[in-house]
Amino acid sequence: MSIARYLLSLVEGPLKERAIKRLASQQPQHPFNRENWGRSLTDPTGAYEDAVRHFYHTLPQPLRDHRVYFYGTPGKRRGFGEHAFHTLWNGLLNDIKPKSFLEIGVFRGQVISLVALWAKINGQALQVCGISPFSEAGDAVSKYQGGLDYHEDTLKNFAHFQLPVPELVKAYSTDPGAKARIASQTWDLIYIDGNHDYDVARQDWEVCSRAVRPGGLIVLDDSGLSTSYQPPRFASRGHPGPSKLATEIDRKKFVEVLQVGHNRVFEKK
Ligand SMILES: C[S@@+](CC[C@H](N)C(=O)[O-])C[C@H]1O[C@@H](n2cnc3c(N)ncnc32)[C@H](O)[C@@H]1O
Numbered sequence: 615m616s617i618a619r620y621l622l623s624l625v626e627g628p629l630k631e632r633a634i635k636r637l638a639s640q641q642p643q644h645p646f647n648r649e650n651w652g653r654s655l656t657d658p659t660g661a662y663e664d665a666v667r668h669f670y671h672t673l674p675q676p677l678r679d680h681r682v683y684f685y686g687t688p689g690k691r692r693g694f695g696e697h698a699f700h701t702l703w704n705g706l707l708n709d710i711k712p713k714s715f716l717e718i719g720v721f722r723g724q725v726i727s728l729v730a731l732w733a734k735i736n737g738q739a740l741q742v743c744g745i746s747p748f749s750e751a752g753d754a755v756s757k758y759q760g761g762l763d764y765h766e767d768t769l770k771n772f773a774h775f776q777l778p779v780p781e782l783v784k785a786y787s788t789d790p791g792a793k794a795r796i797a798s799q800t801w802d803l804i805y806i807d808g809n810h811d812y813d814v815a816r817q818d819w820e821v822c823s824r825a826v827r828p829g830g831l832i833v834l835d836d837s838g839l840s841t842s843y844q845p846p847r848f849a850s851r852g853h854p855g856p857s858k859l860a861t862e863i864d865r866k867k868f869v870e871v872l873q874v875g876h877n878r879v880f881e882k883k
Pocket residue numbers: 692693694695718719720721722723724725745746747748749750751752753756758785786787788807808809814
């Protein structure tokens with residue numbers, strides 16, 4: 615880290631903490647349910663703040679503990695994302711009660727294990743599949759640490775929460791085998807969070823948009839740049855590739871139903 619970045623982080627850290635504490639001290643303004651999801655499309659910034667409040671005030675404790683486990687401490691993070699995304703996943707899962715879930719881009723298993731934990735707590739049978747190279751493979755905007763067995767680590771994280779072993783496909787999402795696996799069934803809920811370069815995100819959307827069932831949902835990560843969302847200083851608006859892709863989604867086939875920060879949710883008609 616350069617000296618300038620280090621000095622900036624000394625100022626930024628406490629400011630981020632203060633912004634989070636302010637929201638954590640407030641009660642949510644609206645229930646996080648489908649009746650209120652539409653608000654997030656007209657006021658994504660306000661809706662994001664409410665999702666942060668829900669994390670602290672209404673999210674079931676085991677799911678909050680799960681986030682604490684993956685968020686870890688600086689330099690020892692097991693997962694990306696933001697606290698508000700646990701509110702998002704809990705809300706989506708409670709709403710559509712999926713029987714199948716697919717994630718592209720697993721990293722260390724935060725989201726697939728969250729979904730599996732939700733299923734365990736709610737006594738729901740749920741098929742969980744993750745497609746990822748399980749290596750430090752990154753993209754134009756992301757670098758991941760080397761020297762870690764991502765496959766073994768993901769399984770270790772599942773074991774920590776005493777969850778059933780998921781299906782892990784060790785491949786790039788653009789590999790023919792991975793594409794064939796996605797297309798081999800229909801899915802209730804899909805999360806696209808792999809390679810953030812436009813060409814790859816576009817290919818992921820094409821194969822997933824065909825494979826998700828009518829009424830099913832696709833969550834597109836890092837796609838907030840093409841919206842009016844203005845994140846608090848501890849959050850991010852996303853990346854150019856997925857944000858551009860989001861502008862190209864065929865609205866005759868998909869309707870946008872929810873935005874929580876840089877995660878946008880599309881329902882297949
Ligand atoms: C941002 S991380 C995913 C974080 C994870 N979804 C979570 O919430 O914890 C992106 C992951 O995608 C993986 N990845 C990179 N290129 C990929 C590709 N072409 N197909 C699938 N995954 C890819 C990376 O190695 C990394 O593990």
